[in-house]
Amino acid sequence: MSERRVTIASRVGLHARPAGIFAEAVAELPLEVTIAMEDESADDAMDASSILSLMSLGAAHGDVVVLRAEGDGADEALDALVKILETDLDAE
Amino acid sequence: MPTVSEQTKSTEAQSEPTSARSYSGVGVTPGRIVGVIRKMPSPVSEPTVGEQLSGAPEDAVAALRTASKAVHSELKNRADGAKGASKAVLEATALMAADPLLIKGGIKLINNSGLTPERAIWEAGASVAEMLHNLGGYMAERAADVLDVRARIVAELRGMPAPGIPLSDTPFILVGEDLAPADTATLDPSIVLALVTSSGGPQSHTAIIARALGLPAIVAAAGVETLTDGTEIYVDGAAGTITLNPGTTERTAAEAWATTSAILSVFDGEGRLKDGHLVPLLANVGGAKDAVKAAAANAQGVGLLRTEFCFLGRDTEPTIDEQVEAYRGVFDAFPGKKVVVRTLDAGADKPLPFLTDASEPNPALGVRGYRTDFTSPGVLERQLQAIALAAEGTEALVWVMAPMISTTDEAEHFAGMCAAAGLTIPGVMVEVPSAAIMSASILTHVEFVSLGTNDLTQYAMAADRQLGPLAELNTPWQPAVLQLIRLTAAGSETEGHHKPVGVCGEAAADPALAVVLVGIGVTTLSMTARSLSAVGAVLASVTLAEARDIAALALTAPTATEAKARVRAALPILAELGL
Numbered sequence: 001m002s003e004r005r006v007t008i009a010s011r012v013g014l015h016a017r018p019a020g021i022f023a024e025a026v027a028e029l030p031l032e033v034t035i036a037m038e039d040e041s042a043d044d045a046m047d048a049s050s051i052l053s054l055m056s057l058g059a060a061h062g063d064v065v066v067l068r069a070e071g072d073g074a075d076e077a078l079d080a081l082v083k084i085l086e087t088d089l090d091a092e
Numbered sequence: 093m094p095t096v097s098e099q100t101k102s103t104e105a106q107s108e109p110t111s112a113r114s115y116s117g118v119g120v121t122p123g124r125i126v127g128v129i130r131k132m133p134s135p136v137s138e139p140t141v142g143e144q145l146s147g148a149p150e151d152a153v154a155a156l157r158t159a160s161k162a163v164h165s166e167l168k169n170r171a172d173g174a175k176g177a178s179k180a181v182l183e184a185t186a187l188m189a190a191d192p193l194l195i196k197g198g199i200k201l202i203n204n205s206g207l208t209p210e211r212a213i214w215e216a217g218a219s220v221a222e223m224l225h226n227l228g229g230y231m232a233e234r235a236a237d238v239l240d241v242r243a244r245i246v247a248e249l250r251g252m253p254a255p256g257i258p259l260s261d262t263p264f265i266l267v268g269e270d271l272a273p274a275d276t277a278t279l280d281p282s283i284v285l286a287l288v289t290s291s292g293g294p295q296s297h298t299a300i301i302a303r304a305l306g307l308p309a310i311v312a313a314a315g316v317e318t319l320t321d322g323t324e325i326y327v328d329g330a331a332g333t334i335t336l337n338p339g340t341t342e343r344t345a346a347e348a349w350a351t352t353s354a355i356l357s358v359f360d361g362e363g364r365l366k367d368g369h370l371v372p373l374l375a376n377v378g379g380a381k382d383a384v385k386a387a388a389a390n391a392q393g394v395g396l397l398r399t400e401f402c403f404l405g406r407d408t409e410p411t412i413d414e415q416v417e418a419y420r421g422v423f424d425a426f427p428g429k430k431v432v433v434r435t436l437d438a439g440a441d442k443p444l445p446f447l448t449d450a451s452e453p454n455p456a457l458g459v460r461g462y463r464t465d466f467t468s469p470g471v472l473e474r475q476l477q478a479i480a481l482a483a484e485g486t487e488a489l490v491w492v493m494a495p496m497i498s499t500t501d502e503a504e505h506f507a508g509m510c511a512a513a514g515l516t517i518p519g520v521m522v523e524v525p526s527a528a529i530m531s532a533s534i535l536t537h538v539e540f541v542s543l544g545t546n547d548l549t550q551y552a553m554a555a556d557r558q559l560g561p562l563a564e565l566n567t568p569w570q571p572a573v574l575q576l577i578r579l580t581a582a583g584s585e586t587e588g589h590h591k592p593v594g595v596c597g598e599a600a601a602d603p604a605l606a607v608v609l610v611g612i613g614v615t616t617l618s619m620t621a622r623s624l625s626a627v628g629a630v631l632a633s634v635t636l637a638e639a640r641d642i643a644a645l646a647l648t649a650p651t652a653t654e655a656k657a658r659v660r661a662a663l664p665i666l667a668e669l670g671l
Binding site for chain 2: 016017019020023024027046047049050051052053055056058
């Protein structure tokens with residue numbers, strides 16, 4: 001199991017357009033990726049390819065989330081996803 | 093009452109034995125158009141509770157996945173062709189259509205409970221929507237998007253047309269039951285020629301959308317739901333009539349309208365009667381963008397600035413700085429001119445999570461408008477501070493008014509709050525009949541009143557603005573409503589200082605009613621900027637004495653229909669201009 005901790009950079013948080021961009025990127029991967037808030041257990045993690053799950057997570061600007069994935073290419077995939085969350089997607 | 097009549101063409105159409113069927117409803121926006129119709133599909137009905145699968149679950153799961161993908165790509169295609177805010181909305185909705193949380197929820201119900209895919213996605217959508225709703229604020233608003241996506245997937249599974257405005261590359265007349273506020277995002281006025289609905293009243297969402305887009309529209313036209321796609325019809329938005337099989341007469345009328353509407357599109361910037369009596373014509377605006385457009389249409393100021401634009405779609409109160417910036421954008425569009433700011437009008441059809449109680453049994457009679465200051469003190473005070481700060485350093489003449497004032501005490505209290513904020517021209521809206529009756533007393537405390545005819549009509553007639561079956565009650569042509577307006581104007585005369593009495597409801601945008609209002613004693617009219625030219629042209633055709641005579645015809649009429657008929661007969665210019 002690979003794991004990454006990342007701070008949400010988008011000023012509006014992981015909502016609306018940023019959530020859409022992120023969910024689409026996850027959906028394109030051949031792996032299952034989960035997302036949880038920093039203080040939540042891995043059991044409560046949600047499907048990161050679901051815009052509805054991301055929205056219900058309610059991660060705001062500055063919150064730290066944990067991404068998890070398993071299998072071949074998990075590390076590379078997570079590194080790419082971290083870059084997305086570290087960008088202020090709403091500013092683009 | 094709307095009727096369906098079967099009328100044979102009169103002798104003037106000598107050799108044509110065909111019969112022209114017609115329908116009638118309530119005309120809400122003038123315009124004469126010939127075009128083919130496209131129907132708004134009926135809303136998707138709920139699949140039966142517990143509806144059990146007859147075939148293999150694997151096939152049902154596959155059908156659900158296929159439908160979800162189809163809806164996803166259709167919405168994505170639409171998003172690619174859209175711009176701005178609607179693009180963002182469509183992109184997010186497209187993602188929801190293929191969302192694992194939603195689809196997996198549906199698949200689980202197929203596999204575990206043996207439900208049909210239609211019922212399964214219906215229930216899965218309901219639980220996701222409920223989850224979002226419970227999160228509140230922004231998430232709660234997205235619940236409606238999930239329900240929209242769910243309906244699209246069910247329609248796809250059933251092989252029915254998707255709900256919403258039909259896609260078309262060729263112009264058409266949209267026929268439906270009623271439009272929802274969300275339909276505005278996808279309604280393209282360069283493709284939709286006119287709107288005709290079987291339900292809805294003159295204040296329904298359809299009517300509001302039509303006025304904002306300047307589209308000819310008829311509501312409450314019972315029977316039009318039976319028309320089929322591709323039928324050619326003639327729509328007369330002023331008369332409220334729809335004619336099937338349009339002939340030469342109708343085509344000529346439509347062509348003539350195309351010419352007059354071009355002439356009617358210009359307002360010279362000074363509202364006056366034939367005898368030179370001045371009636372300033374102002375615009376109703378909902379933000380800086382509107383204000384710039386209204387200024388370009390030569391509006392003589394803003395008679396109603398709806399400040400809700402700053403507040404709607406938020407779950408917390410905007411800061412004073414945010415408000416100042418938003419208001420200043422409007423003030424800057426009207427240097428040296430009057431801008432009447434209406435303080436926050438939340439509640440009823442405009443709920444705000446931090447201010448109004450959504451569980452009220454009767455929100456139209458609940459804590460709304462000025463009354464939210466009773467339950468959430470501070471919000472109004474801060475808004476007045478923001479308006480005063482925004483007014484500093486601009487050249488606009490800023491007036492402020494409170495909505496939903498019922499008593500003299502409330503008016504006096506509001507005037508006190510304005511004075512404390514440094515705002516010198518306080519006023520109130522007259523929407524509640526008690527305020528119309530008490531206007532003389534109210535005007536001893538404030539500098540002006542402005543009649544909100546939409547709510548005044550709803551309250552005087554005890555008829556919900558949104559209900560189609562009550563459309564006939566819900567018109568400002570009701571003599572009782574006109575009498576309340578007369579009482580308000582008379583109250584200003586009694587008070588004695590010639591304090592202005594304006595109208596900022598939809599009534600001001602109706603050129604025939606505008607004449608009546610001026611004759612009754614209304615001093616300024618404020619309307620959607622698109623109506624300025626038509627209202628200006630008709631007002632310029634009468635003297636003040638004539639307007640008073642015409643007003644008397646309406647005030648003494650026994651019914652709304654009779655009032656309108658009398659006034660239209662006295663104003664031949666309306667027919668000449670096709671209004």
